[in-house]
Amino acid sequence: MTDNGVLKVAMPKGRIYKQASKLFRQAGLLIPEEFDESRRLIIPVPEANMEFIMAKPVDVPTYVEYGVADIGIVGKDVLMEENKDVYELLDLGIARCRMSVIGLPDWKPVINPRVATKYASVASQYFREQGQQVEVIKLNGSIELAPLIGLADRIVDMVETGQTLKENGLVEMETLFQVTSRLIANRVSYRLKNTAIQELCDRLGVAIAARV
Numbered sequence: 001m002t003d004n005g006v007l008k009v010a011m012p013k014g015r016i017y018k019q020a021s022k023l024f025r026q027a028g029l030l031i032p033e034e035f036d037e038s039r040r041l042i043i044p045v046p047e048a049n050m051e052f053i054m055a056k057p058v059d060v061p062t063y064v065e066y067g068v069a070d071i072g073i074v075g076k077d078v079l080m081e082e083n084k085d086v087y088e089l090l091d092l093g094i095a096r097c098r099m100s101v102i103g104l105p106d107w108k109p110v111i112n113p114r115v116a117t118k119y120a121s122v123a124s125q126y127f128r129e130q131g132q133q134v135e136v137i138k139l140n141g142s143i144e145l146a147p148l149i150g151l152a153d154r155i156v157d158m159v160e161t162g163q164t165l166k167e168n169g170l171v172e173m174e175t176l177f178q179v180t181s182r183l184i185a186n187r188v189s190y191r192l193k194n195t196a197i198q199e200l201c202d203r204l205g206v207a208i209a210a211r212v
């Protein structure tokens with residue numbers, strides 16, 4: 001199957017898209033604005049010899065590992081959790097937040113505490129390294145509910161402004177790591193489409209440097 005050298009980019013829908021598309025535009029890659037509100041899942045950008053695959057954020061590393069996308073944009077949180085065999089090329093510095101342990105202010109240590117999170121693998125590894133035995137409960141959203149309704153003692157989740165914690169009477173206890181979005185590449189694509197990928201990295205690098 002030939003793709004005429006088109007660079008296939010797995011682009012996350014949702015909160016990263018807005019910032020990523022802005023960065024691409026600042027790098028001179030003109031994604032037509034009509035696509036910002038579109039429901040189309042495959043968006044050709046022939047002027048840039050690219051095609052955007054509009055993906056659920058958590059699926060981006062899978063598309064890139066399998067090579068159906070040459071490159072992709074994904075949060076460091078998802079990259080750590082999914083642990084796929086891909087290259088991490090560039091820190092885009094967008095969608096900045098942090099991964100933290102969160103609980104109620106009157107939290108007290110208990111034996112075999114329950115920890116709710118979307119990031120079961122990251123959380124398990126973290127508490128293992130801390131020498132703490134915990135039961136990890138995997139949830140898919142509204143993680144802050146868990147300590148409020150007695151499902152878990154603590155949670156591991158993303159904090160940006162702290163608004164969600166404040167409104168729900170929760171406190172941040174420890175930070176695991178800072179999160180920004182990354183540009184990742186398929187290992188084979190990185191070799192076969194190196195010139196195009198390198199050129200994109202250079203352009204994005206200039207745009208990132210110009211922002212700070």
Ligand SMILES: Nc1ncnc2c1ncn2[C@@H]1O[C@H](COP(=O)(O)OP(=O)(O)OP(=O)(O)O)[C@@H](O)[C@H]1O
Nearest residue numbers: 014015016057058075076077078095096097158160
């Ligand atoms: N509050 C936040 N502020 C900034 N960046 C965030 C925040 N929450 C998450 N992120 C980053 O944005 C990425 C995508 O988050 P987003 O909420 O769009 O996707 P999602 O959690 O998979 O949601 P959905 O299931 O609705 O698609 C996360 O993986 C993380 O890197």
Ligand SMILES: O=P(O)(O)OC[C@H]1O[C@H](OP(=O)(O)OP(=O)(O)O)[C@H](O)[C@@H]1O
Nearest residue numbers: 141142143157158159160161162163164
């Ligand atoms: O510190 P803040 O600025 O309040 O941001 C943090 C919130 O943002 C994310 O939730 P999201 O909106 O993605 O919803 P979700 O709970 O369904 O994942 C994250 O899971 C926190 O709940």
